[in-house]
Amino acid sequence: MLNLHTRTRFPNLLHARVLTEADENAPALILVQTGHPDQVITRREFRQHARAYAYALHKMGMAARDLVIIAHTQNLESVYAFWGALLLGAIPSMFPTLTEKLDPALYMASIAELVNLSQVRAVLTTDDFAAQLAPRVTCSVYGSTALLAEVGTGEAPRYVPDPHEVAFLQHSSGTTGLQKGVALAHERVLNQLASYSSALALSERDVIVSWLPLYHDMGLIAGFILPLFQGLPLVLMSPFDWVRHPALLLRAIHNHQGTLCWLPNFAYNHMARRVRHADSEGLSLASMRAFVNCSEPVRADSHAMFLERFAPHGLRESMLTVSYAMAENTFAVTQTPIGQAPHIDWVDRRALMEDQRALPVPPDSPQALAQVSCGAPIVGSEVKVVDEQGRPLPERHVGELMIRSDCMLMAYYRRPDLRPFDAEGWYDSGDKGYMADGQVYVIGRTKDLIINAGKNVYPQDLEAIVNGVEGVHPGRAVVFGVPDEEEGTELIAVVAEVDTDDPQEHKRIKQAIRQAVARASDVSVNFVTLVGAGWLIKTSSGKISRAKNRDKWLAEQSGQA
Amino acid sequence: MDEVTVRAKLSRYITQEIMRDPDYVLDDDEPIISGGLMDSFSLAKVGVFCEKEFGVFIPDPDLTVAKMDTLRQMVARVLRDFR
Structure with missing residues (x-):
C-alpha cells in the first residue's frame, strides 16, 4: 500500500491499486441504495469499465489535458468517467448534478460560467440535462446514451502522467466557489494519500464507508480516491439517499464490516437524533476503527450525543477522531490519533471572545468552553498562526491559520491573477484558531463564510x-x-x-x-x-x-x- | 386522533420546529421540500416526529420527496397507518 515508506513506488495516480492489484475478484466498490440490493463491483469490472470509458472519451475526441466536467448523481457512471478521464490523461472535475429542487436555468448558467472561465472541453451528464445544456455552452456536452454508445472494447492511447502535472480539479459550490478550480498535481495528491494513510495506520483490512458527495473534497479524497487508490473496498451511497434515511450508513457499516468513515459535524447530530430505534435494531458498529469529524467546526456535544445514542451498538469514544482539512491541501492538514478520543481543551470563554486568547480553565469553571482538538499536522504539512499583519503568534493566541505543505494545490486553474501563497509558500486558510501542545484548534472563520x-x-x-x-x-x-x-x-x-x-x-x-x-x-x-x-x-x-x-x-x- | 388534529400537529411541527416561523400558514398543497420551505434532511425529522407523535413508523422507501412533499400527502400517510 501507499504510505510514507512506500511513497516513491507510486509515481502517479494510475498506479492505483484498484487498477493494478493481482486479485481481480476482490470488491472495488459496493453501491448501497435504499430499496435496492447492494451492488458489488469487482476490481475486474471496475478496470473494464474505466478502460471502456477512457476509450469512449477518446473516440469522442477528448485528449490528454482536456478539462472534463462530470455532473451526475452519485452513480457508477460518474465513477467510471472520472477514472476513464484519468486513464486518458484528461483532467476530470466532479460537479453537483441538477436536482428537482434547483432551477435548471440558473444551474445551466453556472455551468456555462464554469465552461467559459476554465475552458472546459466537455461536460458529461444525464441525457435529459445534456439536451438542455448543449445549446447554452461553448463546449461539447455528452449525455449517458451518447457516451455509452461509444463505450467499446478498443484501447484508448496509453498515457503516462508527469507527476508534476494537474491530475484533477476540485471546485467548491456557489458563484464564488465556481471561479476557483483547485488544481492538484499527481505528486501532491500522492503525498497527501501517503501521509494521510500513515496517520490513519491504514491497512489491507480497512473498509471505507461513505455517503459524501464526490464534488466535495472530503467525499472525493477520503471517500473515493483514497480507498480506490489503496485497493480497499469502498462502500458508497448517495448523499441524497443518506440525508433522508440516515440509518443507511449504519446498515452499510454493519453489512460490510466498515472500519473508517468521514462525516461533517452535523451528521453526528443527524444520526443521533434521526435514526429511529426500529431502524438501528441489531446493527453493530463494532467493526469501526474511526469516524473522522471533518469540514465544519467540531462540537464536543455532537460527539457526546452520537456516543450516547450508538454506544449500545458497539460505538466507543476512542472511535471518534477529528481532522482539519481543505481542498487546497488536497484534503487533510491534521488528524487526531486513531484509537483515542480527541483532546478537549477547556478554555475561558470570555478571554477567547474578547482577548483572542485560549486560557486553560478547569472543565467545571462557569466560563469553561470546550474546544475539540483537530490533532497535529500530518507529515509534510505545517500550520502556523499569525496576526492580521502576518506576524507569527505564540501558543494559545487566536489568529489566522496559515498552511504550508507538500500536498498543496499548484494554482487555481487558469487563474494566474489569483495567488494562493505568500512569498514563503504559506496558504491563508481563512480559518481562525490557535495551537497548543502541537495541536491545532479551529474556532471559526476570518471571513463571513x-x-x-x-x-x-x-x-x-x-x-x-x-x-x-x-x-x-x-x-x-x-x-x-x-x-x-x-x-x-x-x-x-x-x-x-x-x-x-x-x-x-x-x-x-x-x-x-x-x-x-x-x-x-x-x-x-x-x-x-x-x-x-x-x-x-x-x-x-x-x-x-x-x-x-x-x-x-x-x-x-x-x-x- | 382525527384528520384535523393530525394536520394541525404536523403543520405546527413544520412551521415551528423546522421553518422556525410559527406565524407561517402552511397550505395543504404547498410544496414543502421542492418549494424550499424545508431541506431534504428534514424528511428524516418528519419520520421521527410521526413515530413519536402518532406512533406511525414510515419506512425509509416511503420517506421521499415524491411521497412527502405536501401537508396533504403527509397527513394521508400518517392516517393510513394510524390506529
Missing part, C-alpha cells in the same frame, strides 16, 4: 439571490450563519427589508425568498425575518454589516423567546 452541514456557503451569493426577490428592497438584505446546537451546524438566516406590513404579502415574500434560495443554491434557508426600512445596520462605508446585523437579530430573537 457560512458552513452549513459541511457545505461552504458564501453569504454574498445568497444575498444576490434574495435581492432579486420581488418585494425586497434591492441591496437591503443580509445573510448570515447562526450556530445551532440541535443540528450541530450553522443554520442560515436571511433578514430583508420590505415596505409592506400586510401578512399575506409577508407570506408571499418569505415563500419567494425560501424558494429562490432553494432553486439557486444547494442549501435551504432556515430563518427568514422581514423587517421595515432602516432596520439593517450599515458600516461607515455604507456596506451592510453581516456581523452587526447578526448580533442585532440574535438579540431580538432572544428577547422574543
Whole structure:
C-alpha cells in the first residue's frame, strides 16, 4: 500500500491499486441504495469499465489535458468517467448534478460560467440535462446514451502522467466557489494519500464507508480516491439517499464490516437524533476503527450525543477522531490519533471572545468552553498562526491559520491573477484558531463564510439571490450563519427589508425568498425575518454589516423567546 | 386522533420546529421540500416526529420527496397507518 515508506513506488495516480492489484475478484466498490440490493463491483469490472470509458472519451475526441466536467448523481457512471478521464490523461472535475429542487436555468448558467472561465472541453451528464445544456455552452456536452454508445472494447492511447502535472480539479459550490478550480498535481495528491494513510495506520483490512458527495473534497479524497487508490473496498451511497434515511450508513457499516468513515459535524447530530430505534435494531458498529469529524467546526456535544445514542451498538469514544482539512491541501492538514478520543481543551470563554486568547480553565469553571482538538499536522504539512499583519503568534493566541505543505494545490486553474501563497509558500486558510501542545484548534472563520452541514456557503451569493426577490428592497438584505446546537451546524438566516406590513404579502415574500434560495443554491434557508426600512445596520462605508446585523437579530430573537 | 388534529400537529411541527416561523400558514398543497420551505434532511425529522407523535413508523422507501412533499400527502400517510 501507499504510505510514507512506500511513497516513491507510486509515481502517479494510475498506479492505483484498484487498477493494478493481482486479485481481480476482490470488491472495488459496493453501491448501497435504499430499496435496492447492494451492488458489488469487482476490481475486474471496475478496470473494464474505466478502460471502456477512457476509450469512449477518446473516440469522442477528448485528449490528454482536456478539462472534463462530470455532473451526475452519485452513480457508477460518474465513477467510471472520472477514472476513464484519468486513464486518458484528461483532467476530470466532479460537479453537483441538477436536482428537482434547483432551477435548471440558473444551474445551466453556472455551468456555462464554469465552461467559459476554465475552458472546459466537455461536460458529461444525464441525457435529459445534456439536451438542455448543449445549446447554452461553448463546449461539447455528452449525455449517458451518447457516451455509452461509444463505450467499446478498443484501447484508448496509453498515457503516462508527469507527476508534476494537474491530475484533477476540485471546485467548491456557489458563484464564488465556481471561479476557483483547485488544481492538484499527481505528486501532491500522492503525498497527501501517503501521509494521510500513515496517520490513519491504514491497512489491507480497512473498509471505507461513505455517503459524501464526490464534488466535495472530503467525499472525493477520503471517500473515493483514497480507498480506490489503496485497493480497499469502498462502500458508497448517495448523499441524497443518506440525508433522508440516515440509518443507511449504519446498515452499510454493519453489512460490510466498515472500519473508517468521514462525516461533517452535523451528521453526528443527524444520526443521533434521526435514526429511529426500529431502524438501528441489531446493527453493530463494532467493526469501526474511526469516524473522522471533518469540514465544519467540531462540537464536543455532537460527539457526546452520537456516543450516547450508538454506544449500545458497539460505538466507543476512542472511535471518534477529528481532522482539519481543505481542498487546497488536497484534503487533510491534521488528524487526531486513531484509537483515542480527541483532546478537549477547556478554555475561558470570555478571554477567547474578547482577548483572542485560549486560557486553560478547569472543565467545571462557569466560563469553561470546550474546544475539540483537530490533532497535529500530518507529515509534510505545517500550520502556523499569525496576526492580521502576518506576524507569527505564540501558543494559545487566536489568529489566522496559515498552511504550508507538500500536498498543496499548484494554482487555481487558469487563474494566474489569483495567488494562493505568500512569498514563503504559506496558504491563508481563512480559518481562525490557535495551537497548543502541537495541536491545532479551529474556532471559526476570518471571513463571513457560512458552513452549513459541511457545505461552504458564501453569504454574498445568497444575498444576490434574495435581492432579486420581488418585494425586497434591492441591496437591503443580509445573510448570515447562526450556530445551532440541535443540528450541530450553522443554520442560515436571511433578514430583508420590505415596505409592506400586510401578512399575506409577508407570506408571499418569505415563500419567494425560501424558494429562490432553494432553486439557486444547494442549501435551504432556515430563518427568514422581514423587517421595515432602516432596520439593517450599515458600516461607515455604507456596506451592510453581516456581523452587526447578526448580533442585532440574535438579540431580538432572544428577547422574543 | 382525527384528520384535523393530525394536520394541525404536523403543520405546527413544520412551521415551528423546522421553518422556525410559527406565524407561517402552511397550505395543504404547498410544496414543502421542492418549494424550499424545508431541506431534504428534514424528511428524516418528519419520520421521527410521526413515530413519536402518532406512533406511525414510515419506512425509509416511503420517506421521499415524491411521497412527502405536501401537508396533504403527509397527513394521508400518517392516517393510513394510524390506529
